[in-house]
Amino acid sequence: MRHLLSTKDLTRDDAILILDTAAQMAATQDREVRKLPTLRGKTVVNLFFEDSTRTRISFEAAAKRLSADVINFSAKGSSVSKGESLKDTALTLQAMGADAVVVRHWASGAAYQLAHGGWLHGSVLNAGDGTHQHPTQSLLDAFTIRKHLVTDPTGNDLTGLTVAIVGDVLHSRVARSNVHLLHTLGAKVVLVAPATLVPVGVEPWPCDVVHTLDEAIETYDIDALMMLRVQRERMTGGGSAFFPSPAEYTRLFGLDGDRLRRLPDHAIVMHPGPMNRGLEISAEAADSPRSVIVEQVANGVAVRMAALYLLLAGEEGAQ
Amino acid sequence: MSRPIVIENASLYGDTTASLLIEDGVITKVADAIDAPDDAVVVDATGLVALPGLVDLHTHLREPGREDAETIETGSRAAARGGWTAVFAMANTNPVADTAGVVEQVWSRGREIGLVDVFPVGAVTVGLKGEHLSEMGAMANSKAKVRLFSDDGVCVYDPVIMRRALEYVKTFDGAVVQHAQDLRLTDGSQMHEGEVSAELGLAGWPAVAEESIVARDALLAEHVGSRVHVQHLSTAGSVEIIRWAKARGINVTAEATPHHLLLTDESARTYDPLFKVNPPLRTQSDVEALREAVADGTIDIIATDHAPHASEDKDCEWAAASFGMLGLETALGVIQKALVDTGALTWRDVARLMSETPARIGKVDAEHGRPLAEGEPANITLVDPTAAWTVDGAQLASRASNTPYGGMELPGRAVATLLRGVPTHLDSQLEGAFA
Amino acid sequence: MTGTIMGAADISRALTRIAHEIVERNDGAADVVLMGIPTRGLPIAHRLASRIADIEPGYDAEHACGALDITMYRDDLFKNPTRTIGTTSVPDAGIDDAVVVLVDDVFHTGRTIRAALDAIRDLGRPRAVQLAALVDRGHRELPIRADFVGKNIPTARSERVDVRLEEIDGEDAVILRKGE
Numbered sequence: 001m002r003h004l005l006s007t008k009d010l011t012r013d014d015a016i017l018i019l020d021t022a023a024q025m026a027a028t029q030d031r032e033v034r035k036l037p038t039l040r041g042k043t044v045v046n047l048f049f050e051d052s053t054r055t056r057i058s059f060e061a062a063a064k065r066l067s068a069d070v071i072n073f074s075a076k077g078s079s080v081s082k083g084e085s086l087k088d089t090a091l092t093l094q095a096m097g098a099d100a101v102v103v104r105h106w107a108s109g110a111a112y113q114l115a116h117g118g119w120l121h122g123s124v125l126n127a128g129d130g131t132h133q134h135p136t137q138s139l140l141d142a143f144t145i146r147k148h149l150v151t152d153p154t155g156n157d158l159t160g161l162t163v164a165i166v167g168d169v170l171h172s173r174v175a176r177s178n179v180h181l182l183h184t185l186g187a188k189v190v191l192v193a194p195a196t197l198v199p200v201g202v203e204p205w206p207c208d209v210v211h212t213l214d215e216a217i218e219t220y221d222i223d224a225l226m227m228l229r230v231q232r233e234r235m236t237g238g239g240s241a242f243f244p245s246p247a248e249y250t251r252l253f254g255l256d257g258d259r260l261r262r263l264p265d266h267a268i269v270m271h272p273g274p275m276n277r278g279l280e281i282s283a284e285a286a287d288s289p290r291s292v293i294v295e296q297v298a299n300g301v302a303v304r305m306a307a308l309y310l311l312l313a314g315e316e317g318a319q
Numbered sequence: 320m321s322r323p324i325v326i327e328n329a330s331l332y333g334d335t336t337a338s339l340l341i342e343d344g345v346i347t348k349v350a351d352a353i354d355a356p357d358d359a360v361v362v363d364a365t366g367l368v369a370l371p372g373l374v375d376l377h378t379h380l381r382e383p384g385r386e387d388a389e390t391i392e393t394g395s396r397a398a399a400r401g402g403w404t405a406v407f408a409m410a411n412t413n414p415v416a417d418t419a420g421v422v423e424q425v426w427s428r429g430r431e432i433g434l435v436d437v438f439p440v441g442a443v444t445v446g447l448k449g450e451h452l453s454e455m456g457a458m459a460n461s462k463a464k465v466r467l468f469s470d471d472g473v474c475v476y477d478p479v480i481m482r483r484a485l486e487y488v489k490t491f492d493g494a495v496v497q498h499a500q501d502l503r504l505t506d507g508s509q510m511h512e513g514e515v516s517a518e519l520g521l522a523g524w525p526a527v528a529e530e531s532i533v534a535r536d537a538l539l540a541e542h543v544g545s546r547v548h549v550q551h552l553s554t555a556g557s558v559e560i561i562r563w564a565k566a567r568g569i570n571v572t573a574e575a576t577p578h579h580l581l582l583t584d585e586s587a588r589t590y591d592p593l594f595k596v597n598p599p600l601r602t603q604s605d606v607e608a609l610r611e612a613v614a615d616g617t618i619d620i621i622a623t624d625h626a627p628h629a630s631e632d633k634d635c636e637w638a639a640a641s642f643g644m645l646g647l648e649t650a651l652g653v654i655q656k657a658l659v660d661t662g663a664l665t666w667r668d669v670a671r672l673m674s675e676t677p678a679r680i681g682k683v684d685a686e687h688g689r690p691l692a693e694g695e696p697a698n699i700t701l702v703d704p705t706a707a708w709t710v711d712g713a714q715l716a717s718r719a720s721n722t723p724y725g726g727m728e729l730p731g732r733a734v735a736t737l738l739r740g741v742p743t744h745l746d747s748q749l750e751g752a753f754a
Numbered sequence: 755m756t757g758t759i760m761g762a763a764d765i766s767r768a769l770t771r772i773a774h775e776i777v778e779r780n781d782g783a784a785d786v787v788l789m790g791i792p793t794r795g796l797p798i799a800h801r802l803a804s805r806i807a808d809i810e811p812g813y814d815a816e817h818a819c820g821a822l823d824i825t826m827y828r829d830d831l832f833k834n835p836t837r838t839i840g841t842t843s844v845p846d847a848g849i850d851d852a853v854v855v856l857v858d859d860v861f862h863t864g865r866t867i868r869a870a871l872d873a874i875r876d877l878g879r880p881r882a883v884q885l886a887a888l889v890d891r892g893h894r895e896l897p898i899r900a901d902f903v904g905k906n907i908p909t910a911r912s913e914r915v916d917v918r919l920e921e922i923d924g925e926d927a928v929i930l931r932k933g934e
Contacts, residue, residue: 001836008518017838024823024839033876038826066826087634107636108509108520109590116589130638132520176520200525201517240506309826314836 001310003115003124006133007181012157015185019143020154021306022299029065029302039068042312045098046072046127047089049105054273055127058297059102059136062304068312071096086110090119098122100312108132123311131171137272138177140303142185144296145224148268159186164216166192166253167228167280170199170242174272175228179207192216192253196242197234213253217262225263226270227255230280246279257284268292321740325355329364329701331691333666339369341697344740349693362752364701367734370670372404372698374677374687376496376574377471377550377622378647380406380437382428383421384413388719389627391425394647395434397625397716399743401647402700402733405678405687406435406625410442411472417442417453419461426463434743438683441465443475443484443495452483459491466682469496471550472597474532476502481536485545494546494572494680499532499557500598509638511584511599519587521637524599526554533557537564537571546570548680551624553579553598555608562617572619572680575609577646577653580621582606582723592633592640593723596626613672614663620677623650627719645722648715652729655704660730666702674700697740704731706746759907760928762920765888768904769798772886773805775902780853783810785881787852789822791870792840794859796821797921798888802857820844822856822877827869842873849878859917861887861903864896889928891915 001014010018028036044063046056056072063070075089086105093101100123103111108130115124128134146153149161163182169175169191182189189207191198198209210216230253235243243249250256255269269281269291277283286293324341331337331349340348340359355361375398381389389397391408398406408425410416416425422439429437441458445451447470458465468488475481475497484495505528510516512523533549537560540547552558552573561573578596583603586594594600612618626643633640654673658664664672678688689695709728712720734746742753760768777783783806790799803815823840831837856870867885874883886902891909905928909915912933920926 021839024841027842028826028876031876032878036826036876037872038831085631085635105636107638109637112590113636130520131522173520176518199517200512200523201514204514205517309839310836313831315832315834 004135004307004311005111005115005124005126007135007138007177007184010181010184012184012186015139015142015181016155016157018139018303018306018310019146021310022139022143022303023154025305025309026299026302035065035067037067038309039063039066039312042068042099043097044068044070044100044102044308045093045096046070047075047093047101047103048073049075049103049110050128052104052128055104058300059127059304061301062308065301066305066308068308071098086113087117087119090114090117094120094122100125100308102127104128106130125307125311128173130173131176132173133177134173135177135181136300136304136307137174138181139307140296140300141178141226141270141272142181143299143303144270144292145187145268147299148292149223149266157185158182161223162188162190162220163224163226164190164192164220164222165226165228166213166216166255168197168230168234168242169193169228170197171231171234172228178226179205183207190216190220190222194243194252213255213259217259222263222267224268224270225255227281229272229274230276232276232279250279254280254282255285256282260285260288260290270296273297323356323359324737324740325353325359325361326364326369326699326701327353327361329367329369331369332670333368339691339699341737341740344697346691346693346695346697349691360753362735362749366703366705368666368702368704369691370402370666370700370702371674371688371691372700372736372738373402373651373673374405374681374683375403375623375625375647375650376407376467376548376620376677376681377576378406378408378625379411379627379643380408380425381412381627382425385629388629389717391428391437392432393716393718394625394627395429395432395437397645397647398435399736399738400716400733401649402651402702402736402744403435403647404698404700404736404738404743405438405683406647407438407440407467407681409471410440410469411447415442415446416440417445417447419454419457422458422463422465423461433738433741435738436683436687438681439463439465440467440469440471440496443468443470444480447473449473449476449480452480452487455487455493456490459493466491466493467496467548467680468493469498469550471496471498474498474500474502478535478539482539482543485540485547486543489545492682494548496548496550497532497536498550499529499536501528501531504528508599509595510587511601513584513602515584515587519590521587526556526601526605529554529598530556530560533560537561537569540571541567541569549573550622551576551579551598552609552612552618553601553605555605558608558612558617562612565617573617574620574622575613575618576622576624577650577657578644578723580606580609580613581653581657586723587637590637592635592637593644593721593725595637595640595642596624596644597642610658610663613658614668619672620680621650621654621672622677623647627717628721629719633721643721645712645715645717645719647717649710649722649724649729651702652708652732653724655731656729659704697737699737700733701735702731703734703746706732706734708732756913756930756932758927759930760905762926765904765926765928768888769801770805772902772904773802773809776802776855776884776886777806777809779884779901783813785851785853786855787818787820787845787849787880788855788857789820789870789874791822791824791856791858791866794917794919794922795857797919798859799857802886817845817847820849822870822873824866824869824873827872829865829869842877844877849874849880851879851881853882853884854880855884855886855902857886859888860915861885861890861900862893864894864898867898868896888917889915
């Protein structure tokens, strides 16, 4: 593996290898000494064009526990106010000898451009690009699902499981990553969203689409329910709003105690964070024993350790 | 006076072989064989196709304002190399070409350089803002004699302004040239809205955003009895609307660009902003509908929408990049590849689509897009349909290099361009004859 | 000399001897934990444990064995294709104050054992660490020696030593092969 840009590029074997490696990484995190010498001498740059403290510290912890040197590079700028160009930033990182660049960017495709622009020799790990992909998030989701719902996780996929993803699919890199990855791993994926928040052109995606949460709960035996973060401003933009009101969103798509009770007993509740309590998820659902939301965070570190290991430990990473 | 030129054994319009004598900028003789005068330059045009000099109704020369991307001089050279003898320079410069002063300056600069006739297009509204009509009459009466008006780059969106513009240009037999784009439906849009945009997470640009404006403007033109020219048609739906409007007798003309006739939204998968253009590249079925419409005459002309951009505006994130691509030097090759070599068009059709009809729409048909016949101005393009070449942005004459065809092999190219008998472009194989 | 150097009976005898040596060296086996280094160190560790249990009836062979994957401690990670990480497991009682016997099939440069010593350090603080290997083929690159060796086999650097075990390969044998 040279880069990790999109879950669409991953074969089933690739995905299983990452999850199995993550399981071994997770096992090391129960030890007294959690730091491993594996990536000593390697430099990992966290290049963030978009603020995301949660994702950055997760990658930072992962890299540090593998003894890599970590440089945090926060590059401000947006499509409106352009800062330093992607190209110049990449050349700077190349000059600093970055072995891997973890990139979070507001623009879809920025990670792909960094990897293929010919500016950098190191590996590129996509930590979320615009509304395109966020592969490590979906890998940690798959890891969490497998751990909870597959009896003998190592070496196995998610065949037979049904995962519903609820919310703003249109703007969600988490949804795009998960649809491909979960499908590759054999799970059935159901997207649950109002039609305004489903992309035109969704037809070839390997998933079903339904338009209310109640319908999804009635129609499918849901094993894992993934609630996406909904941005309030998408509902209050006047004529451009995607939804009439936050209250209506909660009524039709929010996960509350009642809907939680109508899920199968073994079903787990997930959320990539940060949550809008009271909007897409009620406190009762978020804090219920079936919620694995906090665990997702811990699994995120293990999955990112696995990704960094697989990208950097081989001879390709040595160049 | 310059030396006479004899072009021997050219294939006129790709169908009849003849020789041409050119004296003092005029074609003075067309015959099977011509006895060259003693001092004449003799060009062996065996195997070359002679077309009337090409006329591009849609060019961005960027001067004044963005001389780092293109100047009238570099753009003129690119045009000459591409086989063009006339280009219509769009108004979205800085300052905007919305006054007689700016259009006269652009027109004069074009004449001074002398590589191609530069006809300025005037802005429909002041500053392209879509709020107040610009002083179109002053531009029409200036020495640039502007007849086409466009806010190209943005749509004349307000239906009342569009109606007024359509009515007003009748005063001087002008036409409104519309960039059809519903601004509300394309707020933040990055590429064609469909399966590829859904996967790539790039904000979608629905086909309906173009089609609804095309339909509206056709109906407005009918209502006020005026003439509208629709730029860069990109969707199958727009083609159907134009077909319908023409059947209804509405005075509407339409253009397609070489890139919309060859490339599709699949190229966005590279996230390379060289493929980012307005309107966006569409699907294969749209490309096919456009090709069919070009072949059956629904689409009247092919125009480049040559849009140079400085490298910093293209060497960046897709969403931050500017819209547009170079086209002047690649248009002939792309059209040959997409339409002539596939049998959809003859070279005769190419003459109509890229010279005669655009000259007529632009009201410059007294000078350009004339027949290759005795007594006509010697605006001639010689095409070598077997001179395959590989496109390299750095080798193009434009100051910018944002071609989407880099690395692509095109089957043919213009090897000589004559503007009123003066060679403005000569391929190396022909340079010797003129030495 | 190439070919089969040890047969099933040779291997069995060697392991029995090593088990006795371990018990003797440590005055019994009460604190002995056997950490097998994957892949073939694991079954050897299990065989040694059951032999120790034969000698010391109170010895809990089941719970005295662990696995020590040293992939993440290797010093040649960046010179080879990416390696899959194996499982590390430690007996429930942990290894603090235990005598850890590292068990591997072939003892060669010493680099694997160097990595294993680093790995052990991250797992706890044993009272002592010892090394048992079925075969010692020489060519040490680090100042490390084995405490218990099944057989010393003089080899050329270019030669390969293949240990084959019933549990993994369906037969017990040690084979010396010519290098390319």
